Amino acid sequence: AQSVAQPEDQVNVAEGNPLxxxxxxxxSGNPYLFWYVQxxxxxxxxxxxxxxGDNLVKGSYGFEAEFNKSQTSFHLKKPSxxxxxxxxxxxxxxxxxxxxxxxxxxxTRLMVKP
Amino acid sequence: DVKVxxxxxxxxxxxxxxxxxxxxxxxxxxxxxxYRQDPGxxxxxxxxxxxxxxxxxxxxxxxYSVSREKKERFSLILESASTNQTSMYLCASSxxxxxxxxxxxxxxxxxxx
Numbered sequence: 001a002q003s004v005a006q007p008e009d010q011v012n013v014a015e016g017n018p019l020x021x022x023x024x025x026x027x028s029g030n031p032y033l034f035w036y037v038q039x040x041x042x043x044x045x046x047x048x049x050x051x052x053g054d055n056l057v058k059g060s061y062g063f064e065a066e067f068n069k070s071q072t073s074f075h076l077k078k079p080s081x082x083x084x085x086x087x088x089x090x091x092x093x094x095x096x097x098x099x100x101x102x103x104x105x106x107x108t109r110l111m112v113k114p
Numbered sequence: 115d116v117k118v119x120x121x122x123x124x125x126x127x128x129x130x131x132x133x134x135x136x137x138x139x140x141x142x143x144x145x146x147x148x149y150r151q152d153p154g155x156x157x158x159x160x161x162x163x164x165x166x167x168x169x170x171x172x173x174x175x176x177x178y179s180v181s182r183e184k185k186e187r188f189s190l191i192l193e194s195a196s197t198n199q200t201s202m203y204l205c206a207s208s209x210x211x212x213x214x215x216x217x218x219x220x221x222x223x224x225x226x227x
Binding site: 101 | 155218220
């Protein structure tokens with residue numbers, strides 16, 4: 001069965017510094033990988049996805065993520081954090097040819113301090 | 115823009131009440147989903163529907179049922195609400211082919227007293 005791990009419950013970073021939110025996965029076959037963001041009292045918003053092709057994927061709001069097959073990771077990154085990036089971030093995986101459901105990680109809270 | 119609308123943002127119900135959570139999407143998506151979100155547990159799938167009147171159990175279906183009579187509408191039903199069903203409930207929808215991106219509603223925060 002597939003699984004997703006987000007090893008950090010919270011990540012703290014100063015505004016202007018680079019940020020990384022970690023995600024590792026375990027699936028059979030080639031995965032579809034996703035990042036979502038949730039702002040307070042809101043639903044999840046899609047940020048970016050990896051399906052195939054270039055291992056570096058660019059998404060909304062200046063975020064990017066790097067797919068690393070050998071390390072089974074899909075870390076979310078941003079070169080310069082903003083206070084408004086403070087939110088809850090979820091990584092999700094869909095195994096290749098495995099239907100319509102996604103498996104989500106437990107979420108990582110990102111706190112960007114001014 | 116895709117729009118997924120959940121009928122209530124906040125609900126307070128009593129133990130034993132029958133509770134209906136409604137979700138409507140306007141993108142003609144085949145798939146609709148109900149998740150439960152609890153701190154530290156991420157999102158857990160309750161039920162999934164891939165077509166009208168079709169449903170599949172997710173990871174935590176106990177205590178819940180669903181109804182999909184029209185393509186755009188997916189209802190979650192708590193037959194007899196219990197305090198351990200106090201949670202944030204999220205509805206999502208997606209196409210059955212393509213990128214499999216799920217689009218989420220704003221959520222319903224349910225408190226069962």
